[in-house]
Amino acid sequence: MTSCRTIAVALTMCIGSAHAQPAAEAVREPYQMVRSLQMLQDQIARGDLEAHNAQPALLKRIGESFLKADAALWKEPRNSRAAVTYLLSGGTPQVIASLRSRNVLNIDEAIVDGALAYVDGRTDEAKAKLGQIKPRNMPATLGAELALVQSALVAQDDPKAAIALLDDVRLMMPGTLVEEAALRREIFIVGQDDDFDKFEALAVRYFRRYRYSIYAGNFRQRFALSVARFSFAQRPDRFPRLVAVLDHLDPTAQRGLYLLIARTALIRGKPEMALLAAKHVALLSEEGSPERLRAHLYHAAARVVTPDHSRAIAELEKIDKSKLSERDVEIQAAALAIGLNVRKALPEAAKTVSDTGPMTVMRPRIDFTKSLAVVDQAQKLLDQSQEQLKETTR
Incomplete structure (x- = not known):
């Protein structure tokens, strides 16, 4: 019942009720819409299928609202930051590209261009634009999303740097879908790095917090692949520790x-x-x-x-x-x-x-x-x- 109420609130905030007047809907600011999106996504991290099914409609409606928003709204930095957060949370790239072309966003252009390049798969450009950005110096909502992107961009060449960035993500946005995504990614990188102690700690955290996540199946695949990398024959102490982790399920x-x-x-x-x-x-x-x-x-x-x-x-x-x-x-x-x-x-x-x-x-x-x-x-x-x-x- 709580999740249904959360979904209803989120949809009403961004879409409006069937009887809402257009003018009432227009007063919703971009940062408030993205906050509603994050509320919905946090329910997804807890395994709410209804929230997962509602997300595409919400993303679409937010994008439409962004395109209709008065240019003056984007002068507020938190609204411009919300636009980038929306993009990195699954939003439509064309929406942000349109705002970028209109030059209405009040945010470092490198962040917008880098985020667009990343979503479009232009990794070299994304690295060049976002490489010098310091996520810790930003509000947590956007900082965590950017750290998540940066970790993906450096994971192949510098796994330790990727791990450090994912640690930052988890510190900035605990208990959210952003943290859930960071844990899923980090467990795989740590498994490749053969750091069993950290692997164990991350797995325990995931199974305690997100065992019912819509994306838990993805995590279990990464977990099994990572487990298979470790040599339990040479380290017999490790398997009982693995059993203790799985006992949370x-x-x-x-x-x-x-x-x-x-x-x-x-x-x-x-x-x-x-x-x-x-x-x-x-x-x-x-x-x-x-x-x-x-x-x-x-x-x-x-x-x-x-x-x-x-x-x-x-x-x-x-x-x-x-x-x-x-x-x-x-x-x-x-x-x-x-x-x-x-x-x-x-x-x-x-x-x-x-x-x-x-x-x-x-x-x-x-x-x-x-x-x-x-x-x-x-x-x-x-x-x-x-x-x-x-x-x-x-």
Whole structure:
């Protein structure tokens, strides 16, 4: 009920009621309209689907109102700042470009031009225009949006600078969709930087505050990809800490995330990680359930390059393909192919072992991306990570 009231208030403030007079609507200033937009977006961060569905209409109406606004309104700096905030919050670029061409905005032109260049995908120009801007020296609403943009522009070349900027975003706009977006982006960059302590802290913050966000699915994908980057075999202390992070979620969400982690780990050639995640899915799922079957599949697939490969192959062969998704059927086929190749190579591998030394098995890297056309989605997510960081609509 509260969210519905929030949506109604936001729409009424910017669109007006069915009985509102045009003159009454005209007195709304741009900064007030953008404030209403932010109220709506904060509800999206809390998982309100109605707010998410209402956002396009609100963005469109604000844009129309901006184009009709008297030029005198834009002399007020907070209104001009609101125009840039609107743009970086998913607003229509043509609206701001029109205001820019009319030369009515009372704000540093480099900020407007840089924001337009960023939204249009002209990254070099955006870097040149926004590189010297100091977000901390601005009001939090605009400063946070600009820091979010700057972080995307430098993420590939200077991850540490991007992380620092995203930290600033979270400090300037806590509890908002802007912070939610910053957390989603930062968790991926920190994962690439192998900073597990910060990765853990950010994940806990996200799951505590934004587990129901409309964009939580995007976060879970980044989270699973980042988890698969860490070496849990060499650092056994890390997995219990990961479990503690996921304990903030309900069992259904945990199962889904552990399955995503297990599958991603297989694709990235991390069998140890896949084994640990699959075991937790088994603990959280009922016998005979689809989740338990998938856990069994991933657990067996991860063992085809271990000394237990013969039993893993036998388990894989017993799994009924008709109960698996198309993607998991591909996983099963690839794991069997890899396991059979390992078994063929064992006699040669054994000859290289000393008679008195412990027997070891050669452990080739599982590279399912080469065997499965259908599972290259995970790799594409990695390849497109920099594009994902450039999202302007959250």
